[in-house]
Amino acid sequence: MAKEKTGAVVVVGGGIGGIQASLDLADSGLYVYLVEKSSSIGGRMSQLDKTFPTNDCSMCIMSPKLVECGKNLNIEILTLTEVKAITGEPGNFQVLLKQKPRYIDLDKCIACGTCSEKCPKKVPDDYNAGLTKRKSAHIRYPQAVPLKYVIDADNCIYFEKGKCRVCEKFCPADAVDFSQTEKEITVNAGAVILATGFQTYDPAVSDTYNYKQFPNVVTSLEFERILSATGPYQGRLLRPSDKKEPQKIAWIQCVGSRNVHSGDKGYCSGVCCTYAVKQSMVAKEHSDIELDAAIFYIDIRTYGKDFEKFFNRSRDEMGVRYIKSRVNTILPGDNEGDLIIRYVDEGSRVVQEEFDMVVLSVGLDIPKESVDLSNTIGVGLNHYNFVETGYFDPVQTTSQGIFVCGVFQGPKDIPETVTQASAAAAKASSLLSSARFSLTKEKQYPEEIDVIGREPRIGVFVCHCGTNIGGVVNVPEVTKYASSLPNVVLAEENLFTCSQDTQVKIKERIREHRLNRVVVASCSTRTHESLFQDTIREAGLNPYLFSMANIRDQDSWVHQSDKEGATKKAKDLVRMAVSNAAKLLPLSRSKLPVIKRALILGGGVAGMTAALDISSQGFEVVLVEVERELGGMARKIHRTLQGDDVQAYIEDLIEKVSNDDNIQVLKEALLADFSGSRGNFKTLLNVGPAMYHREVNHGALIIATGAKEYEPKEYLYGKNGSVKTQVELEDILLKDKEVAKGWHNIVMIQCVGSRNVENPNCSRVCCQQAIKNAIALKEINPANSIYILYRDIRTYGFAEDYYRRARELGVHFLRFKEHEEPKVEEVDAKIQVSFRDITLGRDVTILPDQLILSAGMVAGDTEEISNMLKAPLTSDHFFLEAHVKLRPVDTQTDGIFICGTAHSPKRIDETISQALAASSRACSLLAKDYIEVGGVVAKVDPELCAACLICVRACPYEVPFINEDGVSEIDISKCHGCGICAAECPAKAITLQHFEDNQILAQVDALMEAIQ
Template sequence: MSNNISSNKKGSVVIVGGGIGGMQAALDLANSQFKVHLIQRETSIGGTMVMLDKTFPTGDCSMCMISPKMVEVGRHLNIDLHLRAEVVSVEGQPGDFKIKVKHAPRYVDPDKCTGCGDCEAKCPKRLPNEFEQGLSKRKCIYSLFAQAVPNTRAISAEHCLFLTRGTCKKCEKACKAGAINFEDKEKEIEINAGAVILSPGLDRYDAKVRGELGLGRWKNVVTSLQFERILSASGPYTGVVTRPSDEKHPKKVAWIQCVGSRDPHNANPWCSSVCCMYATKQSIIAKEHDKNIEPTIFYMEMRSFGKDFDKYVERAKNDYGVRYLRSMVSAVKEDPATGDLIMRYADEAGKLIDETFDMVVLSVGLEPHKDAAEFAKTFDIETDPHLFAKTSPLSPVKTSRDGIYVTGTYQGPKDIPDTVMQGSAVAGEAMALLAEARGTETVPKELVPETNVENAKPRIGVFVCHCGTNIASNVNIDEVVAAVKDLPDIAYVTDTIYACAQDNQEIIKKTVKDKELNRVVIASCTPRTHEPLFQDTIRDAGLNKYLFDLSDIREQCSWCHPGQKEESTKKAIQIVKMSIAKSRLQEPIKSEHVGVTPACLIIGGGIAGMTAALSLAEQGFTVHLIEKEDELGGLVRKLNSTLEGNDVQEFLESTIAKVLANELITVHAGTEVVNTDGFVGNFKTTLSDTNVIEHGTIIISTGGVEYKPTEYLSSESNKVITQRELEKRLA
């Protein structure tokens, strides 16, 4: 294996895995003028996050957060999706790899498929729905889920009546677009790319191995991911908390923690990082869905270590009455007459207790895919003893093979925010490697001419979103539509299940053209995540993107007034009417392009600030690094080693040397920021030494300080010290 870097670098990157980490990396790269090839085994991008109902600790709708990213990836000119595909081999060197990709047959032409679903309706073959974790059925010809990107069908060849027996073809007869192709064959292509990013995602521990817990034996024992689908508005029970055996509403629900995690003798030795928090989240959401539910979480230790995570656990206890029991559950039995579950556990005093629950949720841990060893062999990278990609604690996105990087749970168990951050980090590594090839393989987006609406009478189109049942469960959508359809200047009103889904984006675009709309109002969820998506959609239809208004009837109506459907509906109607009134007065705003200063000001010369400075400088950008102390290093100067034993001081000195040697980085030590003026792309900052710096962006990396406690005798006895003080004594 050669680690020599090619002099003929390619301006493209292959990303293996289309979950949230892979998508974040893809968007960062594509928006920075690098061509991206996104390889995904499934028929849609999205990964595991699309299966979740909500995210912790904010309680945001998971699909509402990820759907705009999925649509953006799906329609980005510089991202090519390779679905039902996997990498066969990787040859070459950093900057110039040759990647062979095998495409499995879909038997449906994605260029012809309109996503109408007529074929699916006629298909007679029903199979367990993998996306719904086996809680419902799907057809043999299917779309992975309602908001899939792309929302085109595929056929499960091993179950298709025609492909296995030569009979049926009902899907072909139903398809008006002629998209069905039973002659489809496996294809192999070669991609020439400068770097490879591995983001294959995760697998979940098979809890059936723990037979004493009853998964697969007792119907009302479910995995944590199955419970996510039960909670989800788009799931098999439309968000109604129901137990699978008889579809009754459970009252007592138990969560068993660390199933498959922290168990070196019978399962995996590592902590899966997310289980404590997702169990807490699920118990809160279940209680919000049904106030009669009594949640109990059986745990060994509650590892709520993230920002505000402990507050979230305390909120679960105090506001929702979630019962936390520190105990190992030894067995789960079923009462065959009722389907109820009897759990045997020892309390903290060691007393054995049998308690009956209506439903049990197993918090299963995370682990690499079953084919992780073969996967690593394909890319010629090293793994750790547990088959996660081997990386250094001080360089967690670099694999053992130069030019091949890793992000997300293939590097180790982590939650969604950490995965997203690592996705951006790995994109930065690839950009630094391929800096001189930036823009060599991308194409610019050509916008359609804007429709001239000057002096035109407003023709307003209103789209009211159900958001599955996130909105529709507490707002009467039909009443909202009826209340606004006869208002002046309304040219079109409709409702939609998911306005942000890719197929509905196309419908909105087509409707703008067909109905000659010159204003658009969408009543859905938060503008924080969705406004840019909808603005881009109407711009693609020829409308100025500022002729749009978003009515937030999810956060401002449905979610904040639970159980008050009549009042929520009235409020939603008023909010939509306000948006319509505002839209009548909207005028096109011309976007001006101004030059930007290709320099970055980084405030804080600790390890994070220096790492950011090096990444930017390696991409060719000027950096000004501001440090108020006389030397770089920050808090890391007070640390000796990582948990794994890495020499932190050696790493720090190496990083400082790289910063000082880089001609594009100017270090301003013993300096502070006095004032900053300007706007994005063009700032002017005055420093305490009176220097004025012009720059386009700012990164704030000022670090933190150790809390100085007054409790636990710390201010009274020299025998009570902080961890930082202990670190100093151990040096």
């Protein structure tokens, strides 16, 4: 009998990748040890100001995930911890961890910041990329999880000189503990996921651009901090040397990327072009004066979903200047702090221009510790020190049971990292599906006390928070005042309301005084509401019978110099919370069973990969394909850029899918109807030539319907037999290589049907496809002349190696300008290509034997499916994800996921990652026996509803509908709880539970009582 597997996973690295993997795993029934080297999770993303291509605030979108991770009972966050060794076998590893002391007791620290305030030692703050100082006792950033201080022993006076301990003396919670020592911990886990991320390339190493010498030459990460509201200048755009507002800023691209000369960074980092576009736009927005922004680049590589539009906007609407040139030198300018950039322009002239500030767009680099870790645990790396993975198995390392995601696997941006994190979680879950829920914890609560119809009996607990509140607000006075308020039967003050012993006390008071509502006046709901809700639940109260007054963050911390005013405000806030509490009602959450079956639309690589993974996680799949055969677009692709055999892979997939007992394949099947909500969908299909009806009940749905190759209307395609697309060329190369031996001159034209008015976006794969085929043609006949006419070559990541290889083989790359596309004519049945070569500065004419068009990728017929599933599309008809950064495979409708080219153009390996990610998201739903719905959701009173349809139109999630009784109905399993409908409803027929009108108005009235 096989040994039982361990239902736990070690996730190494607490950046956005590690966080996503942990959430998926915990959700699907596995216990997670999230191991983080620094003092808090959040990683690089926490340092970013905005994110491309929407310019969303990075912290705003990330912080809910941090909180979710911190609150999850089944994610054990181990900070200041590193992996030392892994022994055992896949399914049963022993992972040896080393945890550095924090010197602060996690259970006692109340994050008041007194230690930091009193700490005399200042050191450069790495969170702010060294642009500011922090104390030795510090938190990494204000939203850090866990929100606990840490003493940096490497920079602590006590550890240097044996004296100080000021923090210990002043800590009001007695949390400082210098007796802590380094600990070794061994945990048992069935799988390991590496998500250790990257460091930015250090330009000081081979200081080409005098980064060390000139303070106004900054890295892009430093610039990100300069732009941030929590950065060194509170979000004001200033340059470091003299804090003057710059009027001219230059970005230099490819610093530490695409360069084989210095430090073996031959790869493209993939993200720098788009982040430079973003930074230039944000800088222009920040600037009070008209900022001149110039980006010096080799190729602009905005190849991601909607990135090209973003780049166009920066150039055409915001006036960012793009200069194609590799800058050779930065010199000091005439005025102190100014900088001169010397470069060669497109006409091969040496030009110089003066700037106030220069940003180096530094690449993504693998830290030495990650290399050491991989050596220790026996995980193979590629020639650039990234983790080696197979093309068709993009998250599997060379060591079984150890998976990888994020930048450690290869350069990538946030959504690609999040996608791959889910993919790695899927692989770990597949491995450990037999051990699901064996180690996870679930809390049991006593039966709830019925409070309906009873007079409110409110208990108020006012917190001193050490001296944080007590030092400013007169807490005894506020407590006394609270006891005088209506319905309050008990008011008490506590030194720390959040401490463990106070939780015991609150529960006792609830019993002794038969409290049926609880108010805590302390800090923020963001960090503490769930703790107190849990406490009252343990005493038998419904968690919604709780209200909080924030007399710290909103009061004592911001009105420190006005004790009287702060005390008055605290009374107001307590009175408001008490009034609210009196009106609160218990809310129930009901359980809906989950149908443990997924339906997948599309039987290409994406659909088949997702189907196999869901099956191996132990769930049923119905795989729906429109065509007569499985395989999709990949059937036309013969090999990858790296040389892997795509057809053999597809055949293997089809065989596995066909022989899998958990997977039912429906070919020639069309979607006819769709209804239900997550966990409980019903889909009607018309199947086969006879179009017989088939009803499928399923808990999740994955859209994997693919895309199409653009059929060119330009360049004599279809009119002259020598004009072909790249896919057609590949077909010839596979079937009859000999034909190509007779060719002498081959021209390839890039961006056919991409990056133009009809299709503004980049199709992402065509540059690599052209290079792949050019190399193949050179191998068949090295004497071939191959000319690739391009605008920007976009061989991101390791594909850059093949661009270099093609150039070495003598493939000619000739650049033409946007709006100056080549002219293709037929002269005596021969093709003639003429264009203006930018580098040569003259018109060129070529008479090729073959003209190969790099036709882009366009969306399939998505509209009908989109309407039926209520899954929205982008303007170019690809499916739209719920959030472009952090929910890349979710749709706005819970339970429906997207993957593959239905989402946007992408390579096969990327499609596989995304398919696994969609599987992970679907399985974390299917793994549950039931889902809990209810709580803060909207409810319609049918008696009041006039069926005016306003709610139907107002809801951003299209939840309300008019039911058979002719009134509006809201499915609580779909409601997101925003309350838009409740506010819009003219008949006041809709209430948002827990934020009902009378509850909000009670607070308004209580506040205004002070006036009268």
